[in-house]
Amino acid sequence: MSPNYLLKRLLMIFYTLFVVSLIVFAITQVLPADAAVMMLGEHATPEALDALRQTMGLNAPVWVQYGHWLWALLQGDFGTSLRTGQPIGPAMFSALGRSLLLAFLSIGLMLILAIPLGIIAAIRRGKVADIVVSLISYLGVALPEFVTATVAVLLLADWLKWLPPTGYVSPTEDFFGAIAHLILPVCVISVILIAHVSRMVRSELVDVLHTDYIRAARLKGMSRGTVLRRHALRNALLPTITIVALDVGYLLGGVIVVEEIFAIPGIGRELIVAIQARDLPVIQAGVLIMAATYSIVNFIADMLYAVLDKRIQYD
Amino acid sequence: MIEFLKRLLRTPQGAIGLFVVVLVLLIVIFGPMLAPNDPEKMAPLARYKAPSLTYLLGTDQYGRDIFSRLLIGARATVVMAVLATIIGTLVGALIGTTSAFLGGRADEFIMRTVDAVMSIPSLLFALLVVNLLGSSTVNALVAVAIAFAPGMARITRSVALSVRKQDYVNAAMARGESSAFIIRREMLPNVVAPIIVEMTIRISFAIMLFATLSFLGLGAQPPAAEWGLMVSEARRYMHLSAGILIWPSVAIAIASIGFNLLGDGLRDALNPRT
Numbered sequence: 001m002s003p004n005y006l007l008k009r010l011l012m013i014f015y016t017l018f019v020v021s022l023i024v025f026a027i028t029q030v031l032p033a034d035a036a037v038m039m040l041g042e043h044a045t046p047e048a049l050d051a052l053r054q055t056m057g058l059n060a061p062v063w064v065q066y067g068h069w070l071w072a073l074l075q076g077d078f079g080t081s082l083r084t085g086q087p088i089g090p091a092m093f094s095a096l097g098r099s100l101l102l103a104f105l106s107i108g109l110m111l112i113l114a115i116p117l118g119i120i121a122a123i124r125r126g127k128v129a130d131i132v133v134s135l136i137s138y139l140g141v142a143l144p145e146f147v148t149a150t151v152a153v154l155l156l157a158d159w160l161k162w163l164p165p166t167g168y169v170s171p172t173e174d175f176f177g178a179i180a181h182l183i184l185p186v187c188v189i190s191v192i193l194i195a196h197v198s199r200m201v202r203s204e205l206v207d208v209l210h211t212d213y214i215r216a217a218r219l220k221g222m223s224r225g226t227v228l229r230r231h232a233l234r235n236a237l238l239p240t241i242t243i244v245a246l247d248v249g250y251l252l253g254g255v256i257v258v259e260e261i262f263a264i265p266g267i268g269r270e271l272i273v274a275i276q277a278r279d280l281p282v283i284q285a286g287v288l289i290m291a292a293t294y295s296i297v298n299f300i301a302d303m304l305y306a307v308l309d310k311r312i313q314y315d
Numbered sequence: 316m317i318e319f320l321k322r323l324l325r326t327p328q329g330a331i332g333l334f335v336v337v338l339v340l341l342i343v344i345f346g347p348m349l350a351p352n353d354p355e356k357m358a359p360l361a362r363y364k365a366p367s368l369t370y371l372l373g374t375d376q377y378g379r380d381i382f383s384r385l386l387i388g389a390r391a392t393v394v395m396a397v398l399a400t401i402i403g404t405l406v407g408a409l410i411g412t413t414s415a416f417l418g419g420r421a422d423e424f425i426m427r428t429v430d431a432v433m434s435i436p437s438l439l440f441a442l443l444v445v446n447l448l449g450s451s452t453v454n455a456l457v458a459v460a461i462a463f464a465p466g467m468a469r470i471t472r473s474v475a476l477s478v479r480k481q482d483y484v485n486a487a488m489a490r491g492e493s494s495a496f497i498i499r500r501e502m503l504p505n506v507v508a509p510i511i512v513e514m515t516i517r518i519s520f521a522i523m524l525f526a527t528l529s530f531l532g533l534g535a536q537p538p539a540a541e542w543g544l545m546v547s548e549a550r551r552y553m554h555l556s557a558g559i560l561i562w563p564s565v566a567i568a569i570a571s572i573g574f575n576l577l578g579d580g581l582r583d584a585l586n587p588r589t
Contacts, residue, residue, distance in 0.1 A: 146531075146546065256436070295434050
């Protein structure tokens with residue numbers, strides 16, 4: 001991996017964020033919401049509104065507003081929320097922390113379950129185990145998060161009363177309470193990911209098992225298990241990194257729904273509240289942070305792939 | 316065509332997928348005629364009824380017949396999903412082929428921009444667009460179409476580029492065929508097949524995305540019989556009667572699995588490699 005490539009990839013992240021900032025700014029500009037009216041209420045006098053617009057720079061041309069916003073952003077200033085009047089940055093990043101906890105636990109659970117399922121399905125191809133895994137994965141891919149979440153709450157919280165239905169507890173305050181509150185959301189988010197990734201692992205491994213070098217290793221007299229561990233899995237599992245990284249986009253969408261349903265104060269919930277209240281600065285900051293998360297994860301995945309697979313020479 | 320259908324039906328995915336999708340489409344067309352009860356008629360005395368001969372799947376929190384609502388709701392969910400996917404695919408295909416055709420720096424620029432747009436999760440993108448245009452079914456359709464376009468652009472471009480490099484295209488060029496002929500007779504048929512496969516699978520995503528938008532209150536509005544909206548409304552009453560939550564969920568799952576299976580079946584049938 002050349003430094004040149006690294007630089008190019010980093011520039012890509014900045015370009016991505018630039019495009020996203022343009023899109024977000026364009027969308028929020030078209031939104032029929034007047035920030036001044038939102039802050040002062042509908043009964044404010046025209047003079048007061050004008051004065052506030054003046055101080056907020058709302059009378060300036062759009063590109064000047066965009067420039068001011070971008071300049072403040074580059075200095076780490078996300079602006080203030082129209083709804084709460086608080087600075088957005090700190091609130092958003094602590095919300096992001098809770099969402100990342102949810103996301104990492106979901107990815108962890110997914111890896112623990114999806115990879116073994118995919119491997120079993122591939123080596124028992126066409127047998128009962130394979131069919132069962134396929135059925136599970138078709139069902140998993142076809143159920144939207146809000147359906148799995150609602151059914152899970154009905155079953156495990158309402159009827160069986162094993163787990164708390166909704167809410168969030170900070171892990172530093174009450175560790176076991178936090179775990180209990182996180183089990184359902186994490187399971188719900190991982191369902192679709194497990195279904196998708198186990199299918200991908202299966203198809204990669206099936207392809208690898210049909211290659212000449214696997215046949216050569218078997219003919220050499222190596223046992224099935226050794227061939228699988230030493231040769232097949234290494235090549236079959238590498239693409240999983242890329243797939244998981246691309247699934248992060250989907251994961252972030254799922255996080256929005258799941259946080260809304262389970263009342264978890266993460267970035268997804270902040271965004272939904274902001275979108276419903278037309279709190280423009282919060283929408284802008286939230287979308288940008290989500291896009292940045294996605295870009296950075298994909299950047300890390302590319303680097304990891306290059307480090308693990310020596311055959312890949314990026315330039 | 317007959318040969319192709321035979322190949323499609325030979326795989327279990329293809330056969331089941333085709334069956335489910337045809338069934339769903341039949342319900343979309345004939346559903347409203349088949350509905351035994353008025354889907355919006357409220358009956359305060361017949362709330363939370365268990366399944367019976369009059370109410371095949373029972374009644375909901377307002378005493379409306381769930382079975383009839385599902386039959387009618389198929390239109391709202393499935394038709395919208397199919398339309399949105401087709402529009403998104405057309406827009407994406409246009410961007411993708413243009414990019415592949417232009418090549419060089421223009422291609423690089425277009426694809427980097429498409430990548431950038433894809434870094435916004437499609438659900439979030441749809442939420443933003445719907446919020447911008449106002450929540451209604453048509454706006455949700457536009458939102459999902461726009462959210463799907465970048466992904467389809469990427470796929471179309473990569474398929475078009477790989478087809479362009481194939482020997483049969485080079486052979487046609489060597490024969491001295493015109494570009495129009497090569498694009499129409501050699502490239503298009505081979506580009507269309509993978510795109511149709513991808514589109515079929517994406518319809519199931521669209522069904523889920525529509526249902527999710529309605530669930531979040533940004534798609535179909537009450538008292539519409541949209542499946543996602545039905546789940547959303549059932550949440551508050553689910554401990555009184557699980558049926559009002561389960562049946563629309565099952566409907567969403569069946570429709571979405573059907574298109575998913577059909578897509579996989581089509582892929583196998585079009586690509587007899589395995």
